[in-house]
Amino acid sequence: MPAVEAGFTIEEFLKRAEERDLLRFSTAGSVDDGKSTLIGRLLYETKGAFEDQIASIKNSKYSRAASGPFDFALLTDGLKAEREQGITIDVAYRFFQTATRKFIIADTPGHEQYTRNMATGASTADLAIILIDARLGVLPQSRRHATISALLGIPHIVVAVNKMDLREWSEEAFRAIEAEFRPFLASLGITAPHFIPISALYGDNIVTRGEQSGWYTGKTLLETLESVPVGRDRTADPFRLPVQIVLRPNQDFRGFAGQIASGTIRRGDPVMVLPSGRTSRVKSIVTYDGNLDEAFAPMSVTIELEDHVDVSRGEMLVGAAAPPHVARTVEARLVWMDEEPLEEGKEYLIKHTTQMARARVVRIAGRLDVVAGRESAAVSLRLNDIGTVVLEANRPLLFDAYRRNRSTGSFVLIDPIRNGTSGAGMIEEPRQTARQRDRTALRDHHVSPVTQAERFVRNGHVPATVVVQGKPDLAMRLERALFELGALVFVRAEPSGDLLAAGALVILCPRQAGAFCVDVPGVKSVEIDPAVLPADPDEAVEAMIARLEHDGVLLKHVSFEPGEGI
Amino acid sequence: MVVGAESENLLSRAGRTLTHMKALEAESIHIIREVAAEFEKPVLLYSIGKDSSVLLRLAQKAFFPGKIPFPLLHIDTTYEYPEMIQFRDEYSARIGADLRVGLNDAAVAAGANPYALGTQKCCGLLRTRALVETLAKGGYDAALGGARRDEEKSRAKERVYSFRDAQGQWDPKNQRPELWNLFNGRIDKGESIRVFPLSNWTELDVWLYIHLDQIPIVPLYFAKERPVVLRGETVIPYVDGVKLLPGEAPVMVKCRMRSLGCTPCSGAIRSEADTLPGIIEELIAFRRSERENRVIDHDEEGSMETKKREGYF
Numbered sequence: 108m109p110a111v112e113a114g115f116t117i118e119e120f121l122k123r124a125e126e127r128d129l130l131r132f133s134t135a136g137s138v139d140d141g142k143s144t145l146i147g148r149l150l151y152e153t154k155g156a157f158e159d160q161i162a163s164i165k166n167s168k169y170s171r172a173a174s175g176p177f178d179f180a181l182l183t184d185g186l187k188a189e190r191e192q193g194i195t196i197d198v199a200y201r202f203f204q205t206a207t208r209k210f211i212i213a214d215t216p217g218h219e220q221y222t223r224n225m226a227t228g229a230s231t232a233d234l235a236i237i238l239i240d241a242r243l244g245v246l247p248q249s250r251r252h253a254t255i256s257a258l259l260g261i262p263h264i265v266v267a268v269n270k271m272d273l274r275e276w277s278e279e280a281f282r283a284i285e286a287e288f289r290p291f292l293a294s295l296g297i298t299a300p301h302f303i304p305i306s307a308l309y310g311d312n313i314v315t316r317g318e319q320s321g322w323y324t325g326k327t328l329l330e331t332l333e334s335v336p337v338g339r340d341r342t343a344d345p346f347r348l349p350v351q352i353v354l355r356p357n358q359d360f361r362g363f364a365g366q367i368a369s370g371t372i373r374r375g376d377p378v379m380v381l382p383s384g385r386t387s388r389v390k391s392i393v394t395y396d397g398n399l400d401e402a403f404a405p406m407s408v409t410i411e412l413e414d415h416v417d418v419s420r421g422e423m424l425v426g427a428a429a430p431p432h433v434a435r436t437v438e439a440r441l442v443w444m445d446e447e448p449l450e451e452g453k454e455y456l457i458k459h460t461t462q463m464a465r466a467r468v469v470r471i472a473g474r475l476d477v478v479a480g481r482e483s484a485a486v487s488l489r490l491n492d493i494g495t496v497v498l499e500a501n502r503p504l505l506f507d508a509y510r511r512n513r514s515t516g517s518f519v520l521i522d523p524i525r526n527g528t529s530g531a532g533m534i535e536e537p538r539q540t541a542r543q544r545d546r547t548a549l550r551d552h553h554v555s556p557v558t559q560a561e562r563f564v565r566n567g568h569v570p571a572t573v574v575v576q577g578k579p580d581l582a583m584r585l586e587r588a589l590f591e592l593g594a595l596v597f598v599r600a601e602p603s604g605d606l607l608a609a610g611a612l613v614i615l616c617p618r619q620a621g622a623f624c625v626d627v628p629g630v631k632s633v634e635i636d637p638a639v640l641p642a643d644p645d646e647a648v649e650a651m652i653a654r655l656e657h658d659g660v661l662l663k664h665v666s667f668e669p670g671e672g673i
Numbered sequence: 674m675v676v677g678a679e680s681e682n683l684l685s686r687a688g689r690t691l692t693h694m695k696a697l698e699a700e701s702i703h704i705i706r707e708v709a710a711e712f713e714k715p716v717l718l719y720s721i722g723k724d725s726s727v728l729l730r731l732a733q734k735a736f737f738p739g740k741i742p743f744p745l746l747h748i749d750t751t752y753e754y755p756e757m758i759q760f761r762d763e764y765s766a767r768i769g770a771d772l773r774v775g776l777n778d779a780a781v782a783a784g785a786n787p788y789a790l791g792t793q794k795c796c797g798l799l800r801t802r803a804l805v806e807t808l809a810k811g812g813y814d815a816a817l818g819g820a821r822r823d824e825e826k827s828r829a830k831e832r833v834y835s836f837r838d839a840q841g842q843w844d845p846k847n848q849r850p851e852l853w854n855l856f857n858g859r860i861d862k863g864e865s866i867r868v869f870p871l872s873n874w875t876e877l878d879v880w881l882y883i884h885l886d887q888i889p890i891v892p893l894y895f896a897k898e899r900p901v902v903l904r905g906e907t908v909i910p911y912v913d914g915v916k917l918l919p920g921e922a923p924v925m926v927k928c929r930m931r932s933l934g935c936t937p938c939s940g941a942i943r944s945e946a947d948t949l950p951g952i953i954e955e956l957i958a959f960r961r962s963e964r965e966n967r968v969i970d971h972d973e974e975g976s977m978e979t980k981k982r983e984g985y986f
Binding site for chain 1: 700823953
């Protein structure tokens with residue numbers, strides 16, 4: 108707790124209050140491990156502590172009382188009471204503030220059957236407090252909470268070893284728990300957890316330092332909450348702005364409104380629109396409070412482009428130098444939240460950034476044993492299961508891996524009949540060795556004086572693989588037709604990373620379906636089923652070109668005249 | 674492109690965070706835009722109070738330089754303070770908003786009032802019934818409101834998108850999980866979503882934002898000498914419609930309203946706070962639940978939850 112200074116005026120208070128930042132954290136626990144007491148203690152001890160410093164009310168009867176044993180759980184809803192009353196056991200959001208920060212707590216129950224709630228609370232958290240009862244040590248529930256926190260990408264983990272008073276503040280006991288839990292956390296990729304011995308009941312090391320834990324020299328819980336950086340810094344990541352709505356108040360204004368998912372954008376910066384691939388520059392960054400020279404995540408802004416570009420909701424403005432993946436098929440970790448199980452072949456609606464599409468469950472790759480941290484084969488995912496699935500959407504998704512970008516890597520699945528939210532997904536980095544190589548080839552061009560976007564515009568298309576299965580004659584005709592349109596196009600026996608890196612369209616003609624994988628990150632892949640094409644070869648070529656336009660491979664509104672730059 | 678310069682740019686671009694007010698603002702604007710984009714006929718429920726004033730400003734920001742693309746709806750109980758109605762009409766006209774007013778004609782015609790019916794029944798008819806019917810009649814599929822999770826226990830678990838069945842009713846056991854900022858607005862015909870963009874704001878945030886953004890609010894929030902009726906501990910502004918009980922007479926008291934409602938059911942507090950910093954200082958000093966002076970919440974344990982189930986905000 109910051110030392111109580113001499114009182115300050117309301118004006119000074121307002122100035123400080125204005126400058127506070129915001130940290131969201133989650134807690135999970137059961138009735139007995141002291142979670143409600145911990146939260147009650149935090150709410151109680153911080154309530155008014157900062158505010159009491161205002162000179163005029165410093166001595167008011169409302170200043171906080173001395174701390175001591177008290178049923179702090181009374182300040183929050185007891186889970187027990189909720190259960191008795193049959194109220195949904197659910198995520199509850201609570202708020203408190205200190206001199207430097209406002210905090211939002213997502214308070215969730217910790218048992219297995221509440222995985223859904225834990226994931227919900229964790230989804231927006233910058234920090235998770237994992238509560239361990241010092242008498243009981245590391246329980247399956249502790250592992251479950253850690254696994255879900257890691258899965259949901261919470262950047263900071265605090266392990267609060269509670270009820271230390273009942274272990275006579277034994278350093279040995281505390282260190283034993285730390286020694287057991289730390290390797291498990293490391294296996295989840297949590298490399299810098301904060302272990303803190305506390306007594307929520309007596310308030311030791313929560314806000315004030317405990318007198319009996321002299322051996323502990325680290326920060327108190329509140330000091331930790333106040334000092335960790337807020338979230339992962341997203342301002343240096345590649346720019347992503349999923350367009351929510353197009354604002355056209357008059358003929359002269361066309362603004363693309365949305366919340367910046369990652370990165371920073373400045374007036375004059377080049378941007379690319381996906382999936383069309385059109386490029387332009389930022390003309391202005393518009394807000395009610397005046398135009399900005401730059402904006403960064405997570406601001407909500409409206410962007411005007413220099414060129415007249417068609418952009419709709421669901422499309423994305425991105426930094427052309429590092430575009431997201433564009434693919435209809437994604438592999439994802441999925442938390443299942445529906446009474447009706449997820450099975451292969453089922454169809455759902457997928458809400459991803461500002462886009463809604465249909466998605467089919469292609470494959471269930473496995474189900475996670477949350478406590479052991481291992482995945483095993485499964486044919487379905489049931490309520491509160493976590494698994495890995497492959498989904499195929501009816502439209503290209505514009506995504507980054509969840510661990511790189513929580514906004515563009517997350518989605519929910521919605522039951523198309525019952526409308527409920529059935530699952531929450533975190534997209535995995537597309538993995539294939541060939542892909543890695545091609546990705547590097549693509550990335551090499553970031554240092555080139557010619558940008559990818561400029562190549563796209565000159566070629567009139569984005570790099571892509573086009574699979575025309577079992578019809579070499581059609582593949583050749585398509586190559587000729589695209590060449591005449593000005594495309595950089597080749598028929599090849601297998602995908603070529605170099606050609607794709609150069610921005611080419613590579614037409615592949617395997618004898619059988621799935622002969623090789625052509626899903627290269629950042630490169631579109633279009634599979635054409637010859638069975639649905641018109642019998643007439645010219646019409647078939649036309650249909651294939653229409654498909655490539657539809658899928659955003661061939662860029663519309665772009666002249667195919669060779670030599671024309673941006 | 675000079676590579677070195679670019680990476681330097683990226684470095685200098687890193688490491689910034691928004692203040693909590695700006696972070697909350699960005700989150701709320703995102704929610705409001707989602708509603709405008711995903712629903713066919715949204716409406717903003719405008720209660721004229723301070724939370725509504727913040728919500729309205731955020732809606733202006735969300736669609737700037739355009740106007741708010743949906744109407745405002747005020748449920749008129751006919752018992753509001755005249756200053757509220759005056760403020761409502763003037764302010765909505767000034768910002769070019771499309772204001773609609775809904776009321777329960779039948780109940781008003783039948784003379785519904787809290788003295789004869791009790792506050793619960795009166796509220797049920799003039800607010801809840803009027804709201805549900807106006808929403809249904811208007812075919813509104815989404816209604817934005819200014820409720821906050823910190824207001825009251827039963828609201829701590831409320832979703833940002835709160836699903837209501839065809840009767841406008843809230844089922845706490847049948848709410849959709851909400852992760853990240855991905856909201857599920859799928860509904861069938863007749864069903865609707867109540868949307869709460871201020872879910873993560875506290876009362877202090879609301880006042881701080883009004884102060885920082887200089888948002889106009891109803892003058893009743895500021896302390897002034899006003900004619901009142903003193904009834905026990907309750908200070909009731911004396912305006913048309915307030916009935917004097919035997920032995921009562923209006924007196925002048927410097928007071929203000931902490932929350933706005935109907936004349937018979939909302940009490941004032943004695944106060945010297947006639948500026949926004951003054952109000953915030955007073956708020957901190959009292960730290961009472963803002964609804965303490967509203968009679969309705971005392972009627973029965975958990976009355977807010979009961980009313981919500983029935984369709985109240």
